[in-house]
Amino acid sequence: MLENSLNARVATFVRARPARGGAGLRRVTQSNIQPMSVPQEATQLARQLVTVPLFKNLAPEILGPIIALGRLTPMSAGTFFFTEGDDAERFFVLTSGRVKLTQLTPEGHQVVLGHIGPGDAFGGVGAFGDPSYPVSAETVESSVALAWTSGTMQHVLETHPTVAINAIRFIADRLHDLQRRYRQLMTERVERRVARALLRLVRDAGRRVDTGVEIDFPVSRQDIAEMTGTTLYTVSRLMSSWEERGILSGGRQHIVLLRAHALVAIAEDLPTS
Amino acid sequence: MSLAPDMSCADETVAALLAREPRAARVLLRHGLHCVGCAIAPFETIAEICAIYGVSLERLLVDLRDHGASETRETK
Numbered sequence: 231m232l233e234n235s236l237n238a239r240v241a242t243f244v245r246a247r248p249a250r251g252g253a254g255l256r257r258v259t260q261s262n263i264q265p266m267s268v269p270q271e272a273t274q275l276a277r278q279l280v281t282v283p284l285f286k287n288l289a290p291e292i293l294g295p296i297i298a299l300g301r302l303t304p305m306s307a308g309t310f311f312f313t314e315g316d317d318a319e320r321f322f323v324l325t326s327g328r329v330k331l332t333q334l335t336p337e338g339h340q341v342v343l344g345h346i347g348p349g350d351a352f353g354g355v356g357a358f359g360d361p362s363y364p365v366s367a368e369t370v371e372s373s374v375a376l377a378w379t380s381g382t383m384q385h386v387l388e389t390h391p392t393v394a395i396n397a398i399r400f401i402a403d404r405l406h407d408l409q410r411r412y413r414q415l416m417t418e419r420v421e422r423r424v425a426r427a428l429l430r431l432v433r434d435a436g437r438r439v440d441t442g443v444e445i446d447f448p449v450s451r452q453d454i455a456e457m458t459g460t461t462l463y464t465v466s467r468l469m470s471s472w473e474e475r476g477i478l479s480g481g482r483q484h485i486v487l488l489r490a491h492a493l494v495a496i497a498e499d500l501p502t503s
Numbered sequence: 504m505s506l507a508p509d510m511s512c513a514d515e516t517v518a519a520l521l522a523r524e525p526r527a528a529r530v531l532l533r534h535g536l537h538c539v540g541c542a543i544a545p546f547e548t549i550a551e552i553c554a555i556y557g558v559s560l561e562r563l564l565v566d567l568r569d570h571g572a573s574e575t576r577e578t579k
Binding site: 438443490491494 | 541552
């Protein structure tokens with residue numbers, strides 16, 4: 231596996247670095263950075279990194295010098311490669327471990343936007359000219375990344391179109407992923423809005439019947455669409471799916487909540503029992 | 504020796520119970536029942552929500568009694 235071979239390779243490389251300043255112990259530099267200045271070692275590492283998406287289709291002879299411009303950055307678990315708002319000075323490719331990308335909401339809640347695994351690039355905004363990181367990158371386990379300065383990576387992108395194309399492909403993949411998640415989020419939000427609207431109607435005009443709780447006045451799907459700022463089509467689709475699940479029955483403008491608690495769970499985003 | 508729980512309020516709606524005895528809110532919460540402010544509280548009885556959420560009706564009624572939340576309600 232990539233991860234294992236890469237781990238072994240990186241581990242050897244880190245250990246093989248001579249200690250500086252004597253005393254036998256490797257002195258930890260300011261930000262724990264290992265310079266990659268041995269071309270032969272870099273070429274060796276390059277052989278492993280050809281499988282990294284960003285370096286796909288690059289010959290090891292070309293990749294070697296690019297790798298040599300980077301620095302190996304080992305980090306222990308629960309530490310940050312960078313935090314949201316920091317100057318976007320460096321670009322990373324994770325060689326081992328796992329990193330989560332997070333943002334803080336204005337209320338101070340952490341939102342996890344995604345996870346980075348071995349071979350993935352992160353912190354790339356600087357190479358494309360953004361001044362600061364839009365996210366924080368926190369290690370979930372002890373991790374090692376190859377880091378280049380944003381300026382170096384910008385130069386690499388300019389001189390090696392293959393890397394640039396790989397970067398575009400990588401960004402396109404991320405965009406597809408985000409589009410998929412965005413769509414999920416949108417449909418989820420509409421579902422909650424419609425569930426809440428029905429519960430509002432029940433609160434105002436609910437009537438207990440044998441089978442459940444009835445909304446005691448005629449409500450059309452169009453009415454609900456207008457209450458929730460969505461389309462008739464969306465409301466119809468949702469209500470049909472809820473009917474199939476036995477949550478409600480919706481005859482002609484006549485809605486009965488059969489399993490009102492299931493609707494509360496949807497409206498409040500509770501785990502369904 | 505414990506007294507038998509007041510079974511008479513098992514068929515009371517949750518909203519009626521809360522209106523009559525606000526202290527019941529804490530008892531319900533302790534049993535994992537988040538009925539306070541719920542839109543369907545006026546339509547479900549205490550016995551029904553116990554059945555839906557798998558809570559022991561008897562234990563809930565004992566707790567309600569112990570917290571003075573189950574005095575026999577006035578007839579409407």
